Amino acid sequence: MSVVAATMQKVAAEALTVGRPRRSVLRARALLGLAVPVALAIGWELAVWSGLVSGRLVPPPSIIFATFADLAAAGELQRHAAATLLRVGVGFGLGVAAGTMMGALTGYSALAHRLLDPSLQGLRAIPSIAWVPLFILWFGIFEASKVILIAVGVFFPVYLGVMGAVLSVDRKIVEVGRAFRLSGFALVRRILLPAVMPAYVLALRAGLGLGWMFVVAAEFMGASEGLGFLLTDGQQLGKPAQIVAAIVAFAVLGKATDWIIAGTAAPFLRWEDAFARR
Amino acid sequence: MLVLDRIGKTYPNGVRALDGVTLRVGQGEIVAIVGGSGCGKSTLLRAASGLDAPTDGTVTLDASEIREPHEKIGIIFQEPRLLPWLTVAGNVGFGLAQLPKPERQQRVAAALDRVALSDKAAVWPRELSGGQAQRVAIARALVTRPSVLLLDEPFSALDAFTRVELQDHLLDLWAESRPTLVLVTHDIEEALVLADRVVVMRPHPGRIAGSIDVISSRPRDRISAVFEEQKRRVLNLLDSTLLRRRPSPALEADYSI
Numbered sequence: 001m002s003v004v005a006a007t008m009q010k011v012a013a014e015a016l017t018v019g020r021p022r023r024s025v026l027r028a029r030a031l032l033g034l035a036v037p038v039a040l041a042i043g044w045e046l047a048v049w050s051g052l053v054s055g056r057l058v059p060p061p062s063i064i065f066a067t068f069a070d071l072a073a074a075g076e077l078q079r080h081a082a083a084t085l086l087r088v089g090v091g092f093g094l095g096v097a098a099g100t101m102m103g104a105l106t107g108y109s110a111l112a113h114r115l116l117d118p119s120l121q122g123l124r125a126i127p128s129i130a131w132v133p134l135f136i137l138w139f140g141i142f143e144a145s146k147v148i149l150i151a152v153g154v155f156f157p158v159y160l161g162v163m164g165a166v167l168s169v170d171r172k173i174v175e176v177g178r179a180f181r182l183s184g185f186a187l188v189r190r191i192l193l194p195a196v197m198p199a200y201v202l203a204l205r206a207g208l209g210l211g212w213m214f215v216v217a218a219e220f221m222g223a224s225e226g227l228g229f230l231l232t233d234g235q236q237l238g239k240p241a242q243i244v245a246a247i248v249a250f251a252v253l254g255k256a257t258d259w260i261i262a263g264t265a266a267p268f269l270r271w272e273d274a275f276a277r278r
Numbered sequence: 279m280l281v282l283d284r285i286g287k288t289y290p291n292g293v294r295a296l297d298g299v300t301l302r303v304g305q306g307e308i309v310a311i312v313g314g315s316g317c318g319k320s321t322l323l324r325a326a327s328g329l330d331a332p333t334d335g336t337v338t339l340d341a342s343e344i345r346e347p348h349e350k351i352g353i354i355f356q357e358p359r360l361l362p363w364l365t366v367a368g369n370v371g372f373g374l375a376q377l378p379k380p381e382r383q384q385r386v387a388a389a390l391d392r393v394a395l396s397d398k399a400a401v402w403p404r405e406l407s408g409g410q411a412q413r414v415a416i417a418r419a420l421v422t423r424p425s426v427l428l429l430d431e432p433f434s435a436l437d438a439f440t441r442v443e444l445q446d447h448l449l450d451l452w453a454e455s456r457p458t459l460v461l462v463t464h465d466i467e468e469a470l471v472l473a474d475r476v477v478v479m480r481p482h483p484g485r486i487a488g489s490i491d492v493i494s495s496r497p498r499d500r501i502s503a504v505f506e507e508q509k510r511r512v513l514n515l516l517d518s519t520l521l522r523r524r525p526s527p528a529l530e531a532d533y534s535i
Contacts, residue, residue, distance in 0.1 A: 176359045178329060180373045180422075181347045190375075194363040271363045273404035 059241040064248060067241040071230075081249055083226040084215055088257070091147045091218075092211045095154025096204060103159045103203075107166025108188070117163070124156045129217055136221065146218035153214035154207040161203020165196035198272055201265040205258055212254045227253075279304055279340060280326065280426050280458055286334030286483075287321050294483040295321045296332070301477065301486065305425070306456040310469030311477045312512065318484020319462040323428050326460060327353045339426060352424035352457075356431040358411035360403035366390070366414050367399040373422040389421040392451060409440035413447070420451060426458040434464060445471050449496060466512050470505060471498050478515045488515050 041061040048055035055063070071077035102120065106113040131152060132145075139145040169192055177191035219228020227246045234242035280303040287296040296318040303309050311319045324330040326337050328347040337344040339351065347353075360369045371386040390396045393413040403411060412432060419427055429448075433441040445468060452459060463469050469476045473492055480487040490511050494504050 172355070172357065172359050173361065175329060175355075176361065176372075179327065179347050179353050181349065190372075191361070194361070197363070268363075271365075271402045271404070273362065273402075 057240050059244060063241050064244050067239075067245045068248075071242070071245065076230075077245075077249065080225055080227050080230050080246075081253065083223070084219065084228065084250075085253065087143070087146050087150060087218065087226065088208075088211050088215050091150025091215070092154050092208060094147065094151035095207060095211065096158050098151065099155045099158025099203075099207065100162050100200075102155075103162025104166060104188075106159075107163040108192070113163075120156075120159065124160075128152050128214065132217070132221060141222050146215070146221060146223065149218045149221075150211050150214045153210040157206040157210055158203045161199055161206065162196065165199030165203070166192060168199075169195045197265070198269055198274075201261065201269065204261050204265075208257055208261060209254070212250060212257075216250070280460070281338045282322065282326055282335070283338070284335040285322060285325055285332045285337070287318070287325060287330070288333045296325070297483040297485055299335070299479075299484065299486055303426075303458050303460055305458055307475065308452065308459040308461065308473045309475045309477060310461045310463055310473035311479060312463060312466055312469050312516070313479035313484075313487075314481060314516075315464075317479040317481035319479055320430050321484065322479075323353075323430050323460065323462050326426075327351055327428050329353070349422065350425045351428065352419035352422060352426070353428045354412075354415050354419045354430065354432045356434055358403070358408075358415040360406075360411055360414055360418075362403050365400055365402060366395060366406070369403065369414055370417045370421055372418060385421055389417040392420075392454070393417045393447065407440075408436050409444060412436065412444060416444075416448065416451065420455075420457075423455065424457055426460070429459065429461045431462055431464065433468065441465075441468070446497070448472065466509055466516075467500060470508050470512065471500065476512055478512065490515065 044053075044055075044058070045060045045062060047053050048060040059067075068077065071080075102116065106117050106120075128149065131149060135145040135148055139148060173195060174187070174191055177187045182190055215226070216228045216231070219226040220232060223229045227249050230246035230249075231243055234240065234246065282299060282301040285296055285299040285301075286294070288294050299318070299322055301309070301322075311322065313319050321330070325332040326344070328337070328344045328351065331345060339348065342348075344351065360366075361372065364372065367383075367386050367390065370389050371382050374382045374385055377385070387396065387399070390399055393416060395410060395413055395417070398406065398410065398414075403414070406414065412435075415432070432448075433444050436444065448459075449472065459472070461469070461472060466476075470492055475489055475491050477489040478487045479485065490508065492498075492508055494502075494508070499505055
């Protein structure tokens with residue numbers, strides 16, 4: 001094989017390794033996102049310590065960090081965070097699996113769309129919290145009802161996102177697949193799935209956001225552990241620092257899990273010709 | 279040989295797009311189909327590709343009936359239709375998934391070399407110019423080594439310079455393996471530069487009005503007297519069938535060619 005041909009093959013084989021921003025740029029972008037919360041925290045700390053506000057109901061960051069440290073030293077923070085993460089993880093997994101399957105089905109098949117979508121849209125109109133009494137009756141007060149409530153919350157954004165994305169795939173792109181004799185599963189795998197990937201990632205992130213929202217509602221249903229329990233415990237015992245610490249823990253975990261989805265998906269979305277790529 | 283035999287197409291809304299169109303294209307022949315908008319050129323090409331089944335008639339390639347897309351028939355659309363999530367190399371190799379990876383890479387590299395885009399193998403489609411993207415589409419269609427290549431106004435969205443460049447490029451590529459080419463175009467000069475035969479269609483419903491053999495050898499000089507004469511003949515045919523009136527000297531200006 002000639003050197004030229006070998007070089008051309010190498011270039012073709014390396015086709016997926018292009019255009020990544022430098023690590024220092026990525027780090028700077030991440031740090032920029034911390035600027036607002038850090039500035040607010042410092043401002044509040046200064047306001048409390050200078051005596052401008054009392055800080056009794058909204059404690060300053062130093063008190064919240066101290067509460068964090070106490071909870072962590074006692075192992076309470078880890079235990080409650082792990083319980084919440086497990087619930088969100090399982091509920092999110094179930095909701096994503098069901099939402100993806102039903103969204104793909106109703107997007108791909110006109111018959112399934114006509115048959116199932118009106119019912120699902122009807123169910124979507126029910127405030128999810130309204131299911132709580134029924135879920136407790138059906139699945140008991142323990143984990144099952146909490147996980148299913150979270151799964152219901154995750155299901156609808158994922159379902160809508162996947163169905164809408166499949167329905168809006170460019171007919172001309174699908175035709176390219178057909179011209180290369182793709183049909184059925186091969187067409188879904190090689191054309192539809194990559195085409196819906198950006199919308200799917202957005203749907204997953206929206207679903208995850210609702211998952212975190214619903215885990216609080218689920219843990220208000222009567223949990224003995226979890227960050228939601230820390231909230232109710234702090235309210236009943238008059239410990240605002242614990243409430244804020246739990247809220248901050250929700251924020252950190254919610255953002256971290258969102259980062260995981262966004263970061264995992266990023267290598268698959270480098271092809272996007274998006275406004276944000278600037 | 280590609281044979282379109284008494285092809286008819288009626289859309290669900292009742293519009294009759296094609297009626298009794300018969301066209302035989304020999305192996306290695308280049309046929310250009312010209313005609314006004316709505317005369318069924320693209321519909322005919324889609325029937326030939328197997329993408330849209332005709333309502334009446336049959337399409338056969340070497341005596342095999344074509345009812346759906348066929349491995350021996352490639353198609354290039356008006357837009358490049360590159361898959362945005364694949365690199366240039368990934369797009370060119372899209373139809374070679376069944377081949378072992380080393381062979382696929384070799385074929386892709388060779389195809390990119392033929393369209394002079396070896397240095398673009400790793401870039402995304404969004405990073406290409408219109409002409410480069412259409413060259414990738416040509417490489418993607420040719421890499422599977424089709425015996426028939428259908429082109430649906432492939433250069434119409436490009437600027438004049440790029441269009442001429444790609445027409446010459448297409449002829450070079452055709453000369454390597456001599457597939458049958460069926461080209462739909464609005465551009466009479468393009469038809470005359472590329473084709474062995476120019477088929478003129480008329481609308482409502484689409485029918486073949488006549489055809490003209492282009493006898494001059496390639497490469498064709500676009501400003502020669504012979505070329506002008508052939509252009510005049512095509513225009514006369516368009517004039518007498520499409521516009522249903524006698525030829526006039528003003529006609530050429532009307533067509534902006």
